[in-house]
Amino acid sequence: MDNDDKLTSKLLACGAIAGPFYILVGVAQILTRDGFDVRRHALSLLSNGRFGWIQIGNFLVSGILVLLGAAGMRRWLHFGKGGTWGPILTGIYGVGLIGAGIFSADPGNGFPPGTPVVANGISTSGLLHFVFGGIGFYALIAACFVFARRFAAGQRWAWTVYSVFTGVFFFLAFAAIASGSKSSVTILTFYAAVAWAWGWHAALSATLLRESPNGA
Numbered sequence: 001m002d003n004d005d006k007l008t009s010k011l012l013a014c015g016a017i018a019g020p021f022y023i024l025v026g027v028a029q030i031l032t033r034d035g036f037d038v039r040r041h042a043l044s045l046l047s048n049g050r051f052g053w054i055q056i057g058n059f060l061v062s063g064i065l066v067l068l069g070a071a072g073m074r075r076w077l078h079f080g081k082g083g084t085w086g087p088i089l090t091g092i093y094g095v096g097l098i099g100a101g102i103f104s105a106d107p108g109n110g111f112p113p114g115t116p117v118v119a120n121g122i123s124t125s126g127l128l129h130f131v132f133g134g135i136g137f138y139a140l141i142a143a144c145f146v147f148a149r150r151f152a153a154g155q156r157w158a159w160t161v162y163s164v165f166t167g168v169f170f171f172l173a174f175a176a177i178a179s180g181s182k183s184s185v186t187i188l189t190f191y192a193a194v195a196w197a198w199g200w201h202a203a204l205s206a207t208l209l210r211e212s213p214n215g216a
Contacts, residue, residue, distance in 0.1 A: 008075040009212050015069015015090075015205035019198030022062040029054060035113035038191060039184040042177075044105035044129065049112035052104065059101030066094030069205050076212050082150035089143035090201070096136015103128035109182075134178070140197060141171045147204065159207075166200040169193050 029046050030038055036046065046055035070091035077083035106126035107115040144167030151159040173193030176186045 004075070005212065008072050009209060011068050011072025011075065012205050012209040012212060013069075013072075014065045015072060016202050016209055018062050018065035018069060018205075019202035021065065022058055023195060023198055025054065025058040029058075035111055037111075039187060040109055040182075041111045042105070042187065043191070043194075044100065044133070045108065045111045047101075047104040048107045048115075056101045056104060059097050063094045063097030063099075063101060066097060066201070067091055069201075070094060072212075073205075073208060076208055077150075080150065081153050082146045086143055086146045086150065089139045089146060092139035093136045093143065096132045096134075096139065099132025100129050100136070103132060105129045137170070137174050140201070141167050141174070144170070144197075144200065162200065162203075166197055170197045 026043050026046075029051070030036060030043075033046060033049070033051065043055070046052065047059070070087045070093075073090060074083070074087035077086060103125045106123050106129075109115070144163045148160050148163035148167070151157075151163060170193045173190045177190040181187075
């Protein structure tokens with residue numbers, strides 16, 4: 001096995017651990033940060049307050065892992081269907097995460113404790129957080145359909161359905177939250193969609209890793 005194959009496998013492994021890392025760090029904060037309520041608060045709000053650096057780091061590290069994983073996808077899939085746009089779109093998602101870490105969301109809806117429930121406008125950082133997040137989310141949604149097309153061409157129907165469902169579910173959940181809805185159902189559904197999408201990304205990366213020349 002040559003060094004190029006080993007590098008590809010290492011890069012894909014980075015992609016496979018990105019989702020579990022993001023979710024574990026997020027859940028740990030949800031359970032321990034005073035005043036945080038998943039029924040009312042988006043995870044991005046955790047970037048504020050005394051321990052905001054944890055969520056900022058979560059965005060940055062996860063984004064870097066996604067970018068590394070996308071590089072591995074490109075190296076392994078570059079001759080096949082979806083081998084160009086699948087990795088590119090996945091990489092854009094990684095850039096979106098990094099941007100969301102660099103530019104923090106504004107405090108709001110009572111978090112951190114003492115923050116007014118009604119926000120007084122939006123800062124430049126808050127605006128850029130939403131811009132990077134939106135670009136990243138739409139890129140991930142598009143990647144779902146690119147990979148669905150690849151799997152359909154190979155008659156891998158379970159993966160085709162999984163990818164299409166992930167793209168549709170995440171798109172609808174993101175559209176609902178982007179509409180400005182404060183409903184707890186909308187917020188919790190978006191949490192579920194994010195977790196599901198991360199699961200799809202991790203499973204995809206792990207599958208490509210197993211199928212790569214140096215895979216398990």
